[in-house]
Amino acid sequence: MALVEREPLALPSGRDGVAVEPLGVLARPKTKAGWRSWVTTVDHKKIGIMYGVAAFVFFLIGGIEALIIRLQLASPNGKVVSAALYNQLFTTHAVTMVFLVIMPMAAAFANYLLPLQIGARDVAFPRLNALSLWVWLFGGLFITSSFFLGGAPDGGWFAYAPNTGVAFSPSHGMDFYALGIIITGIGSLVSSINLIVTVLNLRAPGMTLFRMPVFTWMALVTQFLLLFALPVITVAVFLLTFDRLFGANFFNVAQGADPLLWQHLFWIFGHPEVYILILPSFGIVSEVIPVFSRKPIYGYPFMVFSGIAIGFMGWGVWAHHMFASGIGPISVAAFSLSTMFIAVPTGVKILNWMATMWGGKLRFTTAMLFAMGLVAMFTIGGLSGVSHSVSPADTQQTDTYYIVAHFHYVLFGGALLGLYSGMYFWFPKAFGFMLNERLGKWHFWITLIGFNLTFGPMHILGLNGMSRRIVTYQPSDGFTFWNRVASIGAATIAIGTLIFMYNILHSYRSWKAANRPNVGADPWDGRSLEWMIPSPAPEHNFDQIPTVHAQDDFWHRKYGEDEKGRAVRIKATEDVTQKGDAKGVHLPSPSYFPLVIAVGLPIIAYGLIFNRFICIPGALVVLWGVYGWVFEPPDDPDVAHDHHAEEPHDQHGGDGGLVPAVPEEAPVG
């Protein structure tokens, strides 16, 4: 029991002794609607939605970059883009998709769902949560702006030294890369701490760790990975920044540096990063498959522990990215073995998902199709991953298209299909209307076919000897046919994505035309707590914080089991869901200052690149943001709230008396 079993300390309010509105501090914003309510919000649901929307916009940017790459490679000796631009495109494609699409899209789900799934009113530090979003977003815009300011990064997302030194990469692109990763990293790091504290401290009464939904578990493991991985990459890009901007010699071979230092730093971050990208999607399908199979997740402890095992083992495999780099046979042997055995917990997950479906009553909604797509497609990426762990063979595979095929089966076939599954699944919860299922199925099948057309042939291309990161190839290489197939596949994926966008528009219009019918709290016959509250989720989440008695608590409020172990309905859904009409629930107040701080950071970064004097206004903006944050009145005095009122939570099982896991006082974040 990780529940707090004592009264919170009766600390004096932060307001005592501070002027109501100190100099330079804006009042708490009060707007409840319009764009102002979005930019000042500290509501985890609005922040989650903004993460998702921004990540999707970046997805379109990264996708356009990919389409240009595929256009260039559709024929040998392609002339669509120059080598210089091509190198920028593949670098930003990777940086965008990793840092600005998959990570924040997973953050969108984590932000939106974690508090709902554990029965909380918000995250532990709501203002920090807003800060995470804005810092990440401005960092992403900062990196993307490099295209218009003298050239995007061109050293690859892996940025191997010394090719990223000023001598070999003279444009400002890699400066944007290094500083951009520092900025977005601040956002992710803050967010990881916030979500860890939330999960560990704000769970509803009875919600023990081993009653948490699998998605919450996987998101928690992901946050721990972020917490330990981001400092490593931050150190690495700091060194790079000092080399590039201040003439340091961390990677200067002439001064005795060993370039392998960068590779170790990068991959000690880079490999856990892979699990940061994939584990949230594993969590999502672990929610979707049980709901549409009408069965509980098969082997919940195995699912949780295999996720934790992947999280741990993910730290011991980084050098498998370096089998050809000359690290010595003993290191290669050790990392070969560790890499092989990380396949075991991953295989467990695949088989447990299949066992969950086995004997179920499967309903093929779009969300379910995407989830099953992940099971099938991720397996291919996992298997090619095993073939890389065979280190002698990896010296033939590494840096070829075989690797490109592998990690796209993991990140597209795994992470992205899982995220799409989650979008269809939780869309009604977030927006109050369903996405059209017919269009959704078109979206799924066209995306699945396009995906396999694009990345399937890359296995063959790689084994046929096509290198990665090459702007073109020769007609005599024999790469033309499969490259053309891959380019057709890329266009097919683009069509699938357009269908998805049209689906959102179409579904919204039909919903509006039908006078916005209520989709209900629980459109899918769900299992976890978020389906207990109305759709879209009310600002205060729960009218009453539920008391949890079991894993899949919400399901067990609806269903019991007969003597054969079959589920039988014991209560109508309407009887166990909440109305969302509670009044006077105390919620954290919105704030301008997360946004202020976030605006200042890229200004400092632009200053470092172009003119150090620009750093001064940037630093002043950040300082103002911190100052305002600290002295901001902890609450809007105009909003009435009952101090220390007993937070209501349902008396379902008499677990009462526990302090509700909700921030009573204004959150310190």
Added chain:
Amino acid sequence: MVRTRLRRALRLGLPASLALLAAGCSEKLPLDTLDPEGRAGRYIDQLIKPVFVVAGIVFLFVNIGVLYVAVRFRRRKQDDNIFPEQIHGNTKLELTWTIAPAVILAVIAVFTLATLFKLTDVPKDSAMTVRVEGQQWWWSFRYDVDKNGRYDDPVDVTTPTEMVIPVGKPIALKITSNDVIHSFWIPKLNGKKDAVPGRVHDWWLEADKPGYFLGQCTEYCGLSHAYMRMAVRAVSQEDFDKWLADQQKPAQVPTDAAALRGLETFTQQCASCHQVRGVNTTGCQPLATGQEFNPNTFDPSKDCYKGINQGWTRAAQVSGNAPNLTHLMSRERFISGLYELHQPDGNPNVNTIAAWIRNPEDFKAMAPTPSRGEVYGRGMPKLPLTEDQIHDLVAYLTTLK
């Protein structure tokens, strides 16, 4: 028992999987990793193909499994109110499918490590040690002919782009880089090994039969990475000895008038980066990365860049020097192994050579103009040459046999 079954599976599965992987490529592919023509390449091939078969079986198991589950357990109309048995798991079953993959992987691990160490040790009977140097964006090969551990003695030879080796003998490689990280890779002969500045990596390769084996730099190394190719030409021991003897000779001074004018142009325009033994310094030492040219310590008997006298005050590229052209026409290919030097009838491909000199950027992305922070440009610049000069230069270069 398991092993015989595995073997049977391999015997059945191997041709099938090969056919699958090789689909759409009936003709010989120059960079194919699945078609080894040397000992090291074969070790890898024999290791990975059974792994592909095992992976193929697991792939079929999971994907057919997903389809089977989808068909068999789909919810029908009449099932709307039927709920399946609520199974929460089965520890024995789950332990089984945790341990089974671990056992399969352990078997693969044994063979992996055996092959790894077999490939790591350079065979003791290696015929020759070649120092492989990568630089933006071409490769040079320095032969330690007298086996004294140095690569710049008068009897040692150096050749760019194309490494010539005798067949049937392992060749020891010492791989390094003069600027950024590159990776040396001849797919048909062995896996790749990175060329890292400041480090020397041991590697080896061996060819079964005479042949021409293409390679490609496989570590992203900047602007022209895609164009950084190389090749290994395997010849009989006899031909190799003859080739080596030829390489040790300096270039002959041409007799033809055009070629003589071309030599003059060469010394004025090209010799600051390119060497020709007998014309500018023999066996010269290029500047190390980051080392600046110092006129006080310049030793014409040892150092490169005679071109200093023609007004290039920092006449080095950041990548070291440029390809040695002494025996240009003895090679089959030039421009990093991308273009044929000879026409099918054996005559020099003069049009391509002229076009290359006229504007190198038509063939290969280059960055010859120094920009921010750069002292030197990288790659071959477009030189201010008249058509006549180009013609004469080609006439001279084609005498370099």
